[in-house]
Amino acid sequence: MTNRILNHPVLDPIDESEVVTFTFDNKEYKGLRHESIAAALLANGVRTLRHHEESGTPRGIYCNIGHCFECRVSVNGEQGVRACLTPVQEGMNIESGGKLLTTVRDWRASQNG
Amino acid sequence: MTDNKMIICRCEEVTYGELVETAEKFGCTPRELKLRTRAGMGYCGGRTCRSAVDSIALAATERDISEITLKYQPPIRPVSFGKLGDVTK
Amino acid sequence: MGKVIIIGAGPAGLSAAITIAEKGLDVLVIDEYMVGGGRLLGQLYEEPNGNWWNGIKESKSLVERAKNAGVEIQLHTPVSNIERIDDEWVIYTESEVHYTSHLLLATGAAETPLPIPGWTLPGVMSVGAAQVMTNVQRVKPGNRGVIVGVNVLSSAIAMELKIANIDVACITLPKMNIPTEKSADPMEVMNSLLHVSHMAPSAFVKLGSKLMTNDFMKRMGITFFPKNGVKMWDIPIMLRKAVVEIYGDGKVEGVKIATISPSGEVVAGTEENISADFVCIAGGLYPLAELAAVAGCPFYHIEELGGYVPLHNEQMQTPVEGLYVAGNITGIEGAKVAISQGVTAGLAIANDVLGGGLESNIQQAIADIETTRDNAYIQFHPEVKEGKRKLQQYWEEHQNKSVAITL
Numbered sequence: 001m002t003n004r005i006l007n008h009p010v011l012d013p014i015d016e017s018e019v020v021t022f023t024f025d026n027k028e029y030k031g032l033r034h035e036s037i038a039a040a041l042l043a044n045g046v047r048t049l050r051h052h053e054e055s056g057t058p059r060g061i062y063c064n065i066g067h068c069f070e071c072r073v074s075v076n077g078e079q080g081v082r083a084c085l086t087p088v089q090e091g092m093n094i095e096s097g098g099k100l101l102t103t104v105r106d107w108r109a110s111q112n113g
Numbered sequence: 114m115t116d117n118k119m120i121i122c123r124c125e126e127v128t129y130g131e132l133v134e135t136a137e138k139f140g141c142t143p144r145e146l147k148l149r150t151r152a153g154m155g156y157c158g159g160r161t162c163r164s165a166v167d168s169i170a171l172a173a174t175e176r177d178i179s180e181i182t183l184k185y186q187p188p189i190r191p192v193s194f195g196k197l198g199d200v201t202k
Numbered sequence: 203m204g205k206v207i208i209i210g211a212g213p214a215g216l217s218a219a220i221t222i223a224e225k226g227l228d229v230l231v232i233d234e235y236m237v238g239g240g241r242l243l244g245q246l247y248e249e250p251n252g253n254w255w256n257g258i259k260e261s262k263s264l265v266e267r268a269k270n271a272g273v274e275i276q277l278h279t280p281v282s283n284i285e286r287i288d289d290e291w292v293i294y295t296e297s298e299v300h301y302t303s304h305l306l307l308a309t310g311a312a313e314t315p316l317p318i319p320g321w322t323l324p325g326v327m328s329v330g331a332a333q334v335m336t337n338v339q340r341v342k343p344g345n346r347g348v349i350v351g352v353n354v355l356s357s358a359i360a361m362e363l364k365i366a367n368i369d370v371a372c373i374t375l376p377k378m379n380i381p382t383e384k385s386a387d388p389m390e391v392m393n394s395l396l397h398v399s400h401m402a403p404s405a406f407v408k409l410g411s412k413l414m415t416n417d418f419m420k421r422m423g424i425t426f427f428p429k430n431g432v433k434m435w436d437i438p439i440m441l442r443k444a445v446v447e448i449y450g451d452g453k454v455e456g457v458k459i460a461t462i463s464p465s466g467e468v469v470a471g472t473e474e475n476i477s478a479d480f481v482c483i484a485g486g487l488y489p490l491a492e493l494a495a496v497a498g499c500p501f502y503h504i505e506e507l508g509g510y511v512p513l514h515n516e517q518m519q520t521p522v523e524g525l526y527v528a529g530n531i532t533g534i535e536g537a538k539v540a541i542s543q544g545v546t547a548g549l550a551i552a553n554d555v556l557g558g559g560l561e562s563n564i565q566q567a568i569a570d571i572e573t574t575r576d577n578a579y580i581q582f583h584p585e586v587k588e589g590k591r592k593l594q595q596y597w598e599e600h601q602n603k604s605v606a607i608t609l
Contacts, residue, residue: 116377118319119319120317121381123322129317129379129380158492160492162315162317165315165381176503178504179500179502179596180501181510185491185492185495188283189493189496190280190281190282191282192282192294192296193296
């Protein structure tokens with residue numbers, strides 16, 4: 001976990017005592033209790049949290065405080081969970097969202113024409 | 114990547130080109146621009162792109178200072194049906 | 203007597219909660235984040251007197267005081283809707299439905315985006331996101347970042363990244379398009395920065411000494427602004443360059459920047475790549491007023507306050523019965539102003555519930571907001587007072603109209 005800011009010159013040291021193990025897309029990671037899923041994944045070098053339903057483009061955190069929903073993942077089967085404001089917990093099974101199977105035909109050119 | 118292909122609404126992947134073209138063609142208010150393009154109608158409810166959609170529409174139309182340009186609609190956060198119906202496992 | 207409900211556990215919501223609880227009333231504060239403190243959590247800067255304004259400590263102390271006063275705080279609880287049914291407010295959360303006669307909305311602000319080609323790539327985040335990652339979650343948003351958007355907020359957060367030993371390659375402008383127009387105009391940006399320098403005493407004058415001293419002022423002619431920027435805390439601030447694209451395969455690998463003319467047009471053939479693994483978008487803040495909107499509160503767009511704000515009077519009361527507002531939902535200002543607004547709203551609510559007796563306290567609290575505003579170290583808009591004056595005028599017009607209708 002090299003991406004953590006362990007020794008901050010002004011802020012107190014972080015509590016590294018409670019480590020939790022969780023999975024993201026079936027791969028096991030370690031995080032710290034009291035941190036968000038997004039933070040735990042970023043600390044492990046994971047930036048891509050889902051792929052856009054239509055285009056399949058990768059997405060990660062954008063606002064980090066729950067407004068933009070770009071970081072939504074499913075947690076233990078529950079969909080639409082915001083990784084930025086959900087504390088990571090021991091044994092959590094987190095999955096990213098992906099491109100949907102049926103694409104939508106672009107009708108707009110004819111509609112607007 | 115050209116500016117026209119640049120995404121404005123991240124949820125619905127509506128591009129700058131599409132918004133500017135629609136706004137110019139129809140002289141849209143922000144609300145009409147949203148309804149025509151789906152910009153701001155995605156998962157986040159337009160929290161991220163509303164100012165950008167507003168600005169594109171307001172390049173050609175006047176802002177009504179006493180009315181929010183893009184209406185907010187409840188629920189302002191997605192609610193799961195399980196929780197809505199108070200289903201307990 | 204039911205409990206007062208406050209939505210938002212930031213500086214405004216918590217200080218209101220403390221104020222109300224200290225008057226012997228029950229209070230419930232609801233917030234969707236996992237820690238109390240709101241945007242205050244991420245703040246970290248040195249004040250002119252040498253003391254550090256540490257948002258985490260300030261937040262902890264507010265939460266502590268609230269709990270000691272008997273306030274109940276429900277975190278990680280999103281509110282999906284509010285509505286007035288009969289003579290009560292109904293607050294719908296994911297897990298419960300709450301009822302109250304007095305509801306305070308202290309939902310703060312959201313960030314305005316600056317759309318740039320490539321801005322959906324993982325690694326592009328709002329500047330506030332980088333702040334929370336760094337100071338609250340304590341994970342580096344990346345190893346080397348580029349900040350797009352030159353303003354008070356982005357400069358403050360650039361320094362916070364620097365303190366946490368995160369490399370910031372530069373702070374620069376976005377390429378001009380319709381949504382970025384004002385943030386991409388070098389002259390406009392320069393003017394807004396000079397407004398900041400007028401504040402004294404100002405933490406910014408000290409923190410950004412390189413930016414704000416005469417040395418900088420001499421170079422203010424934007425035409426002669428050095429192409430490679432002026433350094434502030436060793437970070438180049440580039441007002442004559444703009445990010446034209448963010449590139450990378452599946453994640454941010456860098457940004458393409460170009461030289462721009464004094465009016466913001468890209469000079470062809472000047473593009474160069476800067477490698478980075480994260481990009482911060484700093485378009486400023488706007489009041490997050492969605493709940494006030496679904497509650498049916500009238501709104502006015504006031505540029506000086508950052509966007510559409512719910513109509514309210516000096517006592518933070520809206521024209522909608524039992525609905526109050528405080529903090530950044532009423533206009534973009536610093537945490538200290540939010541705290542004093544929270545106290546005012548808290549007193550106004552307690553006064554109404556208790557049937558009067560706190561009128562002089564309220565007047566004092568209103569005066570305190572003004573004093574706090576005058577002494578603010580970081581001012582987001584130079585004309586915030588003008589914005590508040592406009593709001594007061596809209597309030598009076600609205601009151602007169604209501605009276606006319608009643609007659």
